[in-house]
Amino acid sequence: MLKILVTGATGNVGREVIRLLLNQNCHVCAAVKNLDNAKQILGSNVHYIPFDFTNSNTWASAFVGVNKLFLVRPPALANVRKDIAPALRAAKQAKVEQIVFLSILGADRNSFVPHSKIERYIEQLGIPAIFLRASFFMQNLNTVHREDIKTRGELFMPAGNGKTSFIDVRDIAAVAVRTLVEDGHSQGAYTLTGGEALTYYEVADIFTAVLGKPIRYINPSVLSFVAQMFARRLPLSFVFIMAAIYTTARLGLADSITLDVEQLLLRPPLTLRQYIEDYQQFWQ
Ligand SMILES: NC(=O)c1ccc[n+]([C@@H]2O[C@H](COP(=O)([O-])OP(=O)(O)OC[C@H]3O[C@@H](n4cnc5c(N)ncnc54)[C@H](OP(=O)(O)O)[C@@H]3O)[C@@H](O)[C@H]2O)c1
Incomplete structure (x- = not known):
């Protein structure tokens, strides 16, 4: 076996x-x-x-x-x-x-x-x-950003108006399992993204609709984001990695969409709305 x-x-x-x-x-x-x-x-x-x-x-x-x-x-x-x-x-x-x-x-x-x-x-x-x-995990929103969303009703990340092709980790896992157990996937690369690229303003609107309470996207500058994270005493390396990741989104480099998930799973990727509905107890 x-x-x-x-x-x-x-x-x-x-x-x-x-x-x-x-x-x-x-x-x-x-x-x-x-x-x-x-x-x-x-x-x-x-x-x-x-x-x-x-x-x-x-x-x-x-x-x-x-x-x-x-x-x-x-x-x-x-x-x-x-x-x-x-x-x-x-x-x-x-x-x-x-x-x-x-x-x-x-x-x-x-x-x-x-x-x-x-x-x-x-x-x-x-x-x-x-x-x-x-691409960027949807689940960052119920881990790294959970408290901001839950207690302040805020999405606090310096991503500007940049779009992100969020992926649900459940889709990544489903693809991983296919490649592990099925024949025909011995070598190569798959680029796994969600089926839509969204700004954080759009993400905030979906949160607001699903949770039934206002969630705002703050859109801080990179500098004020870093200052705020320092004030929260987060580890230096983590703050810089987050700043780099959201700068990538800000520059429009996180929005690419591929068909790999759909081709491998024979269904569209999970949407951000579906994810927020399934995980809503994290922010209640
Ligand atoms: N977040 C994103 O948006 C994103 C996007 C693309 C790729 N990635 C990549 O995905 C990876 C993280 O995946 P994830 O979010 O599923 O993981 P995760 O939730 O961050 O968990 C890390 C895992 O590594 C284990 N671990 C920690 N130190 C270890 C050690 N010394 N030896 C063995 N295991 C150890 C942890 O076990 P314990 O529980 O025992 O500590 C835990 O199971 C990173 O490489 C990240 O760069 C992330």
Whole structure:
């Protein structure tokens, strides 16, 4: 039976991948850093394997007999050579046959992002791989921005009038599972976007309509956004990454739409309205 190891199993995408793989005819293993936390999120019906990208003692046993690896780069691990590459070498040594890597929109054009370095390193190792280059997650709105929306009724991000082709992580997970369990996806890249690109003014209007209370888009300058985030004592690196991401949207570089999700799932991508309806308890 196909053995699939899922990293980032407690994260936004990984938990959905686990949920879907449990209904497939395969042996699914959740590679987790913190077992207690994982059990709280995924329950006790899952086969857990201890795994930490930064702890070499965990790699060999995690990769034993694994045919396919769903690879998620933890956002805090930015030094690919030091933090990710050694575990990938262990996967190669263990003869992992294929990697499906959660990458980012534009990784093929921007060699500075860690995802681009990981893609190139996997190619260098010669492990057949699918790169899922995903656009901005809808689920950032119920994680990073949850409190602003819930308590202040505000969308506070410096994205100007730029549009974003938001994708629901449930669609990314559905694509990941198809590429992991179906034949015919051994190598290549898919660019995963939603079916529409929206400004944050439009996002605020959809929130207002679905939640039945006013949600405003504040549209701060990048400087006042950074100052506000510092005032909230968020980590420096996180603030700069957020500023960079929203500047990309501001410059109109986050609005591309592809048909990959629809072609792979044989249905349109989930819409932002659908997402807000499904997740509305997060902002109530
Ligand atoms: N947010 C977006 O809009 C967006 C768009 C495109 C691509 N991406 C990329 O997607 C990835 C993040 O995916 P996500 O949002 O699904 O993940 P996430 O929710 O940020 O969760 C991170 C996962 O990594 C695990 N982890 C943390 N440190 C680890 C370590 N040292 N060893 C092993 N596992 C570790 C965490 O486990 P614990 O729970 O045990 O800490 C958790 O399962 C990033 O590479 C990001 O750049 C994000």
